[in-house]
Amino acid sequence: MIRSHSRLLKSSLAALTAASTLLLAACGSDSSAPATEMTDAKPTITVYTSRNEHLVKPLFDQYTKETGSEIRYITDKAGALIQRLKAEGATTPADMLITVDVGNLWQAANEGLFRSIDSTVLDTNIPAELQSSNNEWFGLSVRARTIVYSTERVKPEDLSTYEALAEPQWQGRLCLRTSKKVYNQSLVATMINSQGEAATEETVKGWVNNLATAPFSNDTKAMEAVLAGQCDATIVNTYYFGRVLKKNPETKLALFWPNQSDRGVHINVSGAGITQHAKQPEAAQALLEWLSSPTAQAQLAQSNQEYPANPLVKPSAEVAAWGDFKADAINVEAAGSQQTAAVRLMDRAQYH
Amino acid sequence: MPHSQTSAHNQRLSRWLWQAPSLLAALLVLLPLSVIFFSWSSNETEIWQHLIETQLGRLLQNTFLLLVGVGVWSMLLGVSLAWLIALCEFPGRRLLDWALMLPLAIPTYVVAFVALGLLSYSGPVQSLMREWFGNDVWFPDIRGPAGVVFVMTTVLYPYVYMLARSAFLAQGRGLMDASRLLGQGPWKSFFKVALPMARPAIAAGVALALMETLADFGAVSVFNFDTFTTAIYKSWFGLFNITAAAQLASLLLLFVAVALYAEQGARGKGRLHQAQRRDDGERYILRGPLAWLASGYCAGVVLIAFIVPVSQLLLWAWESHATEMNSRYWQLIVRTFSLGGIAAVCALLLALLVAYNQRLQHRRQPNLLERTASLGYALPGSVLAVGIMLAFAQLDRHLINPLQALLGQAPSQVLVGSLLALILAYVVRFFSVAFGPIHSSFERIKPSFQEAAQTLGSNRWQVLKRIYLPLLTPGLLTALLLVFVDTMKEMPATLLLRPFGWDTLAVRIYEMTSEGEWERAALPALTLILISIPPVVILIRRSRNG
Numbered sequence: 057m058i059r060s061h062s063r064l065l066k067s068s069l070a071a072l073t074a075a076s077t078l079l080l081a082a083c084g085s086d087s088s089a090p091a092t093e094m095t096d097a098k099p100t101i102t103v104y105t106s107r108n109e110h111l112v113k114p115l116f117d118q119y120t121k122e123t124g125s126e127i128r129y130i131t132d133k134a135g136a137l138i139q140r141l142k143a144e145g146a147t148t149p150a151d152m153l154i155t156v157d158v159g160n161l162w163q164a165a166n167e168g169l170f171r172s173i174d175s176t177v178l179d180t181n182i183p184a185e186l187q188s189s190n191n192e193w194f195g196l197s198v199r200a201r202t203i204v205y206s207t208e209r210v211k212p213e214d215l216s217t218y219e220a221l222a223e224p225q226w227q228g229r230l231c232l233r234t235s236k237k238v239y240n241q242s243l244v245a246t247m248i249n250s251q252g253e254a255a256t257e258e259t260v261k262g263w264v265n266n267l268a269t270a271p272f273s274n275d276t277k278a279m280e281a282v283l284a285g286q287c288d289a290t291i292v293n294t295y296y297f298g299r300v301l302k303k304n305p306e307t308k309l310a311l312f313w314p315n316q317s318d319r320g321v322h323i324n325v326s327g328a329g330i331t332q333h334a335k336q337p338e339a340a341q342a343l344l345e346w347l348s349s350p351t352a353q354a355q356l357a358q359s360n361q362e363y364p365a366n367p368l369v370k371p372s373a374e375v376a377a378w379g380d381f382k383a384d385a386i387n388v389e390a391a392g393s394q395q396t397a398a399v400r401l402m403d404r405a406q407y408h
Numbered sequence: 409m410p411h412s413q414t415s416a417h418n419q420r421l422s423r424w425l426w427q428a429p430s431l432l433a434a435l436l437v438l439l440p441l442s443v444i445f446f447s448w449s450s451n452e453t454e455i456w457q458h459l460i461e462t463q464l465g466r467l468l469q470n471t472f473l474l475l476v477g478v479g480v481w482s483m484l485l486g487v488s489l490a491w492l493i494a495l496c497e498f499p500g501r502r503l504l505d506w507a508l509m510l511p512l513a514i515p516t517y518v519v520a521f522v523a524l525g526l527l528s529y530s531g532p533v534q535s536l537m538r539e540w541f542g543n544d545v546w547f548p549d550i551r552g553p554a555g556v557v558f559v560m561t562t563v564l565y566p567y568v569y570m571l572a573r574s575a576f577l578a579q580g581r582g583l584m585d586a587s588r589l590l591g592q593g594p595w596k597s598f599f600k601v602a603l604p605m606a607r608p609a610i611a612a613g614v615a616l617a618l619m620e621t622l623a624d625f626g627a628v629s630v631f632n633f634d635t636f637t638t639a640i641y642k643s644w645f646g647l648f649n650i651t652a653a654a655q656l657a658s659l660l661l662l663f664v665a666v667a668l669y670a671e672q673g674a675r676g677k678g679r680l681h682q683a684q685r686r687d688d689g690e691r692y693i694l695r696g697p698l699a700w701l702a703s704g705y706c707a708g709v710v711l712i713a714f715i716v717p718v719s720q721l722l723l724w725a726w727e728s729h730a731t732e733m734n735s736r737y738w739q740l741i742v743r744t745f746s747l748g749g750i751a752a753v754c755a756l757l758l759a760l761l762v763a764y765n766q767r768l769q770h771r772r773q774p775n776l777l778e779r780t781a782s783l784g785y786a787l788p789g790s791v792l793a794v795g796i797m798l799a800f801a802q803l804d805r806h807l808i809n810p811l812q813a814l815l816g817q818a819p820s821q822v823l824v825g826s827l828l829a830l831i832l833a834y835v836v837r838f839f840s841v842a843f844g845p846i847h848s849s850f851e852r853i854k855p856s857f858q859e860a861a862q863t864l865g866s867n868r869w870q871v872l873k874r875i876y877l878p879l880l881t882p883g884l885l886t887a888l889l890l891v892f893v894d895t896m897k898e899m900p901a902t903l904l905l906r907p908f909g910w911d912t913l914a915v916r917i918y919e920m921t922s923e924g925e926w927e928r929a930a931l932p933a934l935t936l937i938l939i940s941i942p943p944v945v946i947l948i949r950r951s952r953n954g
Contacts, residue, residue: 102908108919109911128908130825131919135645136904139794140824143801147809147819163648234632236646269529270551273632274924277528284530285543296924399646403462408634 099336100126105154106134134160151340156326159238161193162392170329181348185387195325198363203312205289222262230266231287235402245394260405298361313381320382429761433781440795447654455652471635477557486568494576497691498702506948511713512566513940515897517626518933522717551631562713568613575609619786657791664786724930744912751834752892759842782840789900833901842887849883889943
């Protein structure tokens with residue numbers, strides 16, 4: 057018996073060692089690649105991104121095709137990437153950080169991870185309320201966080217504002233995503249900005265009171281619950297609703313644009329900034345400018361059913377079909393500065 | 409070989425040398441741990457006050473419920489299944505024997521999203537029930553404590569099953585027969601004789617399951633079920649206070665260290681030895697309804713814990729394979745496989761050297777170094793990953809960069825983002841997984857073998873090579889395969905520390921599930937399970953042969 061075991065162990069070991077050697081060789085050539093390209097005219101740009109590969113890779117590939125500049129990237133959660141940039145300090149290989157939500161962008165800026173860039177291209181392409189006041193980061197796509205309701209059990213005239221969902225007639229009819237998601241933190245942060253902390257806390261307590269079930273881990277599940285009849289309305293990002301529509305155009309869910317008679321729908325961005333210690337700041341800036349250009353904007357927005365940040369670019373036909381709405385005109389940056397306050401407020405309101 | 413001339417000085421030197429691997433392993437673990445414990449140098453009273461006021465009570469209660477639930481259920485399930493398989497004969501036993509181990513191949517975070525898809529209010533099961541019995545039909549909340557315990561138990565019971573099964577197999581039927589000859593009934597014999605004899609193995613299995621439960625973040629976050637780990641993440645990502653997060657993590661660690669110490673202490677007192685005797689084939693032959701009951705029970709567990717989730721994944725993968733399958737997919741598989749392989753070999757070598765050193769010193773209990781080295785497994789993966797990243801960043805900055813400056817090179821990241829850092833992270837995390845089986849294999853080898861060989865003039869290397877390695881092979885194989893499978897499933901450290909382009913299947917699963925695209929996560933998840941199955945099957949075959 058022992059003989060057969062040792063043969064098995066030996067062959068496993070041999071296979072694993074062979075694989076490892078191959079890989080180490082591959083990795084050796086990997087790490088030497090950027091060094092050789094440094095002398096080249098076209099530098100390799102290094103990107104840390106919390107946006108998923110299937111969203112960014114097509115854009116990067118196209119950029120490489122158009123300009124010859126190679127882009128290497130790594131994906132992870134925003135918080136982890138920010139921590140990594142902080143730890144790496146001056147020696148970071150990253151030239152650019154791409155992430156979603158102003159909460160994250162503001163945090164990165166607050167940690168001093170971005171550099172301020174002067175670019176007329178970016179200033180023309182991206183509206184002022186979608187970028188940081190000192191040019192450290194720029195919104196690249198816009199999503200609205202809005203109300204989705206069951207067309208079977210809710211009439212649109214029953215809906216009005218985010219705050220109204222806290223009223224007693226919604227008792228046991230509301231579903232929400234967890235407060236741990238940055239999207240909800242930013243929503244509440246902008247509410248603090250416009251309503252003040254006390255009023256916002258009342259609203260959030262009202263929501264919690266009206267919950268039909270414990271908060272969900274994601275928007276899709278919350279919409280499925282509305283569809284299944286567990287609750288009647290929820291608050292989600294528009295592109296998640298877009299995905300539901302794509303799968304089933306006949307779905308008995310619909311979008312509602314709240315707060316049209318006051319501040320407007322809460323919008324948020326995905327965006328990017330050039331790192332403080334970028335090794336290729338010019339090349340990275342060229343990439344960022346390209347990402348704000350009409351071609352890239354159309355592709356970026358379309359691939360995730362978002363709204364382009366560049367006002368010259370029209371949203372896709374599917375997204376346009378949801379109708380026009382008045383967006384909260386507050387600079388998205390304001391959401392970032394109130395984020396910690398929002399998290400604490402939701403904790404106090406027992407919104408988990 | 410001038411053995412006769414070996415001076416006392418040389419002997420001391422060589423003893424120190426053999427201590428080196430333990431020192432290395434402990435240092436590796438201490439690197440991230442020190443970063444975590446160092447967090448107490450700053451004062452975060454205000455955050456603590458907020459956490460205590462708003463949620464710590466609830467989180468501790470949830471964590472406690474989860475630990476008790478998973479502990480009790482995985483023990484009941486694991487022990488009962490192990491007993492049936494090891495000592496009874498019933499239809500389908502041979503097949504069920506290894507099928508019961510298969511859930512080990514499924515990462516917890518995958519089972520979680522499959523279970524949520526199937527069993528939530530909007531899922532097919534509850535929808536069907538509402539269709540049949542009306543809207544008021546009661547169904548337990550899959551996202552509540554009971555549901556989470558249920559889901560975690562289906563993936564974690566194999567740890568108990570695997571270890572209890574080996575213990576029962578080693579006992580054989582003889583012990584029970586002896587007890588019954590002495591007038592004890594079957595149940596009493598089981599509880600008074602068989603169970604206490606298997607206690608160390610069962611305790612080790614439950615301990616593994618509980619450490620996984622405590623460290624888990626992926627699964628509980630899918631359910632939005634808040635546990636102590638949630639507080640760590642909340643402090644970090646929500647309140648942007650990594651210091652408070654590290655302080656919380658250090659408390660978790662302290663708790664685990666105390667628990668491990670207590671468990672080892674309890675085990676130490678109850679050290680039992682038994683003759684290495686096997687009664688293969690002598691099982692209680694179950695007949696009639698009893699036999700079918702046994703088959704049904706085991707098959708039911710396999711159905712719920714493996715067949716149903718895999719079928720759901722298959723269905724989803726079929727729907728999405730057109731968008732997901734491409735040439736890069738093979739690269740993902742190759743990378744996953746190779747990272748698992750490299751990490752397994754490294755962890756194996758280190759664990760072997762540490763265990764051998766322990767043996768050389770004639771110690772049965774692990775010393776402080778070895779205890780420290782085992783702590784990596786109990787830390788939430790992300791906390792460990794950040795600890796390692798911060799530690800390596802410091803090394804880069806204070807050691808490598810000055811060196812580079814000395815050599816006239818521009819400062820750059822050497823450790824952070826390197827393959828080496830990632831492999832070290834895996835080794836830190838899974839050292840105890842490798843150490844366990846190797847250590848227990850050593851325990852089974854009589855010290856007299858070594859003494860005999862040394863008397864005959866072999867040095868320590870020769871003893872290791874000629875005496876120990878052949879006898880240790882089964883344990884080494886177990887260690888190798890366990891680390892291999894665990895590494896392939898590992899997510900947070902891989903995400904944070906991987907070099908550019910080193911995406912794995914787990915990374916792809918994360919990317920999809922983080923956006924709630926469960927269907928698209930199905931293909932990588934299924935692939936990960938498929939490549940984990942052969943090692944798991946080898947593991948079982950190995951333990952069957954003993």
